[in-house]
Amino acid sequence: MQTHVFQTAQQIAKAAATLIAAQLLRKPDSVLGLATGSTPIPTYQALIAMHQSGMLDFSRATSFNLDEYVGISPDHVCSYHRYMQDNLFSHINMSPDRIHIPDGNAADVAASAKAYDAAILSAGGIDLQLLGIGHNGHIGFNEPGHEFVYGCHQVQLSETTIKANQRFFDSAQDVPRFAVSLGIGSIMQSRQVLLLATGEDKAEAVRMALEGDVSPQWQASILRTHPDVIFLLDKGAASRLTHW
Ligand code: F6R
Numbered sequence: 001m002q003t004h005v006f007q008t009a010q011q012i013a014k015a016a017a018t019l020i021a022a023q024l025l026r027k028p029d030s031v032l033g034l035a036t037g038s039t040p041i042p043t044y045q046a047l048i049a050m051h052q053s054g055m056l057d058f059s060r061a062t063s064f065n066l067d068e069y070v071g072i073s074p075d076h077v078c079s080y081h082r083y084m085q086d087n088l089f090s091h092i093n094m095s096p097d098r099i100h101i102p103d104g105n106a107a108d109v110a111a112s113a114k115a116y117d118a119a120i121l122s123a124g125g126i127d128l129q130l131l132g133i134g135h136n137g138h139i140g141f142n143e144p145g146h147e148f149v150y151g152c153h154q155v156q157l158s159e160t161t162i163k164a165n166q167r168f169f170d171s172a173q174d175v176p177r178f179a180v181s182l183g184i185g186s187i188m189q190s191r192q193v194l195l196l197a198t199g200e201d202k203a204e205a206v207r208m209a210l211e212g213d214v215s216p217q218w219q220a221s222i223l224r225t226h227p228d229v230i231f232l233l234d235k236g237a238a239s240r241l242t243h244w
Contacts, residue, residue: 001223001224001226001229001230001231002229002230002231003210003230003231003233003238003241003244004230004231004232004233005233005234005235005238005244006232006233006234006235007234007235008234009042009198009199009234010042011234012042012043012196012198012232012233012234013042013043013045013046014046015232016040016043016046016130016194016196016232017043017046017047017050019128019194019230020032020043020047020128020130020194021047021050021055021056023127023128023192024056024057024058024061025056027127028057028059028060028061029060029061029062030061030062030127030128031061031062031063031064031120031123031124031125031126031127031128032061032062032063032064032126032127032128032129032130033063033064033065033066033126033128033129033130033131033182033187033190034063034064034065034066034084034088034130035065035066035130035131035132035140036065036066036067036080036083036084036087037132038132039132039133039196039197039198040130040132040196041087043130043196044087044088047088047092048088048091048092051091051092051093052091056092057093058092058093058094059093059094059095061094061098062098062099062100062123063094063098063099063100064100064101064116064119064120064123064126064182065080065084065100065101065102066102066131066139066140066141066181066182066187067080067102067140067141067179067180067181067182068080068081068101068102068103068104068179068180069104069176069178069179070104070105070109070154070176070178070179070180071104071105071176071178072104072105072176073105074101074104074105078168078169078174079104080101081101084099084101100116100119100120102116102152102180102181102182103116103180104176104179104180106180109154109180110153110154112180113151113152113153113154113180114151114152116152116180116182117151117152117183117186120186125189125190125191126186126189126190126191127190127191127192128190128191128192128193128194129187129190129192129193129194130194130196131187131193131194131195131196131220132195132196132197133195133197133202133205133206133209133220134160134161134164134205135160135164135201135202135204135205136158136160136161136205136218137205137208137209137217137218137219137220137221138158138161138219138220139184139187139195139219139220139223140181140182140183140184140187141155141157141161141179141180141181142155142181142183142184142187142219143155143156143157143158143161143219144158144216144217144218144219145216145217145219146216147216148183148184148185148216148219148222149183149184149185150183150184150185150186151183151185151186152180152181152182152183152186153180153181153183154178154179154180155178155179155180155181156177156178157175157176157177157178157179162175162177184219184222187223188222188223188225188226191228192228192229192230193223193226193228193229193230194229194230194232195209195220195223195229195230195231195232196232196233197231197232197233197234197237198233198234198236198237199234199236199237200236200237200239201236202236202237203236203237203238203239203240204240205218205220206231206233206237206238206240206241207240207241208220208221209221209223209224209231210224210231210241210244211241211242
């Protein structure tokens with residue numbers, strides 16, 4: 001496991017985009033695991049700039065997003081389908097048939113989640129999984145609990161997550177209560193994991209992930225058992241670590 005601490009979120013974005021670009025240059029048909037939320041936006045902007053400068057080609061890459069809300073349509077302004085279009089896909093040359101995002105509107109969510117895991121396996125598994133981290137230590141929408149759930153599944157969002165994500169919606173009432181999320185098993189099976197965290201409000205989650213017990217109460221702590229994981233942090237997110 002490696003931890004790098006940077007001065008600014010912009011530096012993290014450049015470092016993350018450089019690692020993703022290196023992955024694509026080494027293996028143009030890489031399978032990327034992608035995240036949403038505020039944290040990866042500067043990284044996506046850096047990737048878009050690399051693509052627009054002619055340096056980075058996504059045409060052979062495949063992507064699987066971590067999660068989607070249940071019960072909002074893909075074109076809803078707050079859906080993760082829409083987020084990915086707006087923040088990345090509409091600016092790069094990834095082939096639409098290689099883009100995968102969990103279906104939050106499936107009639108049978110369990111069957112659709114199972115098919116999502118199967119699609120990842122048949123694509124050869126995720127080469128590089130990009131992650132953010134929730135204030136409660138969630139990765140994907142794997143919320144604190146008594147177990148690590150292996151496969152893609154429907155989750156009930158915690159009050160902390162609903163509160164944190166209400167900034168994207170008109171009010172807390174409008175935040176969906178459920179989501180479909182990749183499980184911890186698929187995240188852990190990724191060949192490399194890149195976790196980004198910025199801001200002092202993430203410091204406790206980062207501390208528990210890196211220095212607490214490995215426990216489903218802080219889901220990100222499982223990453224410490226992954227053979228190839230890199231944490232890219234800014235000073236705020238690293239501020240409660242005793243060593244790095
Ligand atoms: C997003 C996701 C979440 C976020 C986390 C942090 O696809 O799965 O785990 O990474 O909630 O969100 P931000 O970056 O908005 O603080």
